[in-house]
Amino acid sequence: DVKVTQSSRYLVKRTGEKVFLECVQDMDHENMFWYRQDPGLGLRLIYFSYDVKMKEKGDIPEGYSVSREKKERFSLILESASTNQTSMYLCASKSLAGQETQYFGPGTRLLVL
Amino acid sequence: DAKTTQPTSMDCAEGRAANLPCNHSTISGNEYVYWYRQIHSQGPQYIIHGLKNNETNEMASLIITEDRKSSTLILPHATLRDTAVYYCIVRFTHEVANFGNEKLTFGTGTRLTIIP
Numbered sequence: 001d002v003k004v005t006q007s008s009r010y011l012v013k014r015t016g017e018k019v020f021l022e023c024v025q026d027m028d029h030e031n032m033f034w035y036r037q038d039p040g041l042g043l044r045l046i047y048f049s050y051d052v053k054m055k056e057k058g059d060i061p062e063g064y065s066v067s068r069e070k071k072e073r074f075s076l077i078l079e080s081a082s083t084n085q086t087s088m089y090l091c092a093s094k095s096l097a098g099q100e101t102q103y104f105g106p107g108t109r110l111l112v113l
Numbered sequence: 114d115a116k117t118t119q120p121t122s123m124d125c126a127e128g129r130a131a132n133l134p135c136n137h138s139t140i141s142g143n144e145y146v147y148w149y150r151q152i153h154s155q156g157p158q159y160i161i162h163g164l165k166n167n168e169t170n171e172m173a174s175l176i177i178t179e180d181r182k183s184s185t186l187i188l189p190h191a192t193l194r195d196t197a198v199y200y201c202i203v204r205f206t207h208e209v210a211n212f213g214n215e216k217l218t219f220g221t222g223t224r225l226t227i228i229p
Contacts (some may be wrong), residue, residue: 003223004156028116035217042218042219042221043217043219090156090157091156092116092156092217101147101159101162102159102217103159104156104157104158105156106146106155106156107154107155107156109154
């Protein structure tokens, strides 16, 4: 079974703090994604990566950056957390093959005070 | 990606079959139908996908109409653990990674409640 893990289930940070969210997958997937999910707005793509050290902006990259130094790990960084970044953050991974599905981690619920 | 419409909520008695409909009348010929579900406070979970033929796996069955404009997800013997929000999405997939098409876009889905 594919396993995608995220470093924290719940996180509370203060405005202005730098926040790191880690995601690790164990299936040697090439593609990894970071989404945020908010009530009424559904799932929105922040960044994705199709290879080590490669990254592409999604629909809402402002205020975020990412790092993919190893194939299995994709990190999301909030450079200076703000209250509007309070959200559920979901990491996903996927094989390069076209029809393969995305496998999601359990999510990190971040509260920025 | 083609837009989908689903009922906002449904109830189903435990042990009965849960049938969740989805309309995707603007689906194009090379778009697949995918179903995911999300249990409260967890990440989305893939259930099943199909192109035009009916599909079945250990979790569910997917029935796609001949004109492909709608589909039904069937959970044959619903349990309390099947209570979740179910998302139907249609998307184009192809062999070469094209990240404009890779992102998932979930609508509001159907909130399925299994009644004891």
